Amino acid sequence: MLSIKNLTVSVGDKQILKGINLEIKAGEIHAIMGPNGSGKSTLSHILSGKGGYEVTGGAVTYQGKDLLEMPPEIRAREGVFLAFQYPVEIAGVSNIYLLKAALNSVRKYHGLSEVDAMDFLTLIKEKVRLLEMDEKFLYRAVNEGFSGGEKKRNEILQMAILEPKLCILDETDSGLDIDALKVVSEGVNSLRSPDRAFIMVTHYQRLLDYIKPDYVHVLAHGQIVKSGGAELALELEEKGYSWVEAA
Template sequence: MLSIKNLTVSVNDKQILKGINLEIKAGEIHAIMGPNGSGKSTLSHILSGKSGYEVTGGSVTYQGKDLLEMPPEIRSREGVFLAFQYPVEIPGVSNIYLLKAALNAMRKHHGQPEVDAMDFLTLVKHKVKLLEMDEKFLYRAVNEGFSGGEKKRNEILQMAILEPKLCILDETDSGLDIDALKIVSEGVNSLRSPERSFVMVTHYQRLLDYIKPDFVHVLAHGQIVKSGGAELALELEEKGYSWLEDLAVAQ
């Protein structure tokens, strides 16, 4: 699904990612953990095509194609979805409008006709219920005046409707109370499938109690310093990040 090879990235001539290697197969869930400033968010931004970063070396291949060559909207239509750490508020555009625009952009890209209005409404209402959201949310402006938890749920709602192949969750758990975390996790878990992969960037091990990863990678100082199974997260919880940061410095 996704193959990252020796990826190096700079921002304003400062190297942030210093040679990342990562292989993600269809159906896998990868957690990327690490302290603040380790480059976690940079990695998710690079994958989704945000500007302001300079790729200085390496490659990212998504389903056999050069991901870095694609503009952000093409990545989205090809099935890459980023759930934002800080979802943007867009007054004047309703949630349902954005969902329709996004879904139809994807359908058009794949040569499909515009979604039928009634089918769309049925689909959206079903997903809204799944995420225990109020239908009124659909008619409110995108994220405007939403609480932190509502914004994150809204990201998962978009994901549930677009049904991407590669889901990148950028600190989706940050700022969520336990109830909101459970709802978001259930939403994510309901989307798990053998064809769909997840990259979960997180600072906290707690998320992994609810969404069980296949692999855990620790990012420190722009490098993956340790990879393992779900048990690595528990070790991190116990020991903190400092021993791994020391490891990165040593490397």
């Protein structure tokens, strides 16, 4: 589904990613772990199309297409979803408004008609229940005044509605208490499917207790320094990042 080959990325004069190679197949869950400043967030931003970065080399192929050529909204319509580390507050736009606009935008791209109002409400209520959210959130401005946990649930709600193929979760566990972490993880787990892949970017192993990855990659100084199975995360937790950084 996703193939990253020798990707190098800079911000200004500073090289952040120094040759990333990664192959992700449908149905897989990959965790990308690493210390602060290792380039984890840069990788998720690059995949979702955020501006301010310069790709200096390498290629990213998503479902056979050049991902880096696509504007962010086309990536989203093609099924790439980024759950933000810091979801943006958008005053004056209600959650339900954004969800409907986003869903219709994806449907239109795939040649489908706009979602029926009643079907949409049914769908949205089902997903809201799944994430144990209050329906009132739907009518509040996007993320405005939401707590950290509410913002993260809201990201997963959007993901559940848009049903993307490649889900990138950027530090989704940060700022979550244990209850919220469980709910968010259950939400993510309910979306696992053979035709959907996940990239979970995280500093801590904690999230991986709830969402079990197939592969764990350790990013340090802009490169993947170690890859392994779920057990690698536990090893990291025990030994700390200095163990792999030194390697």
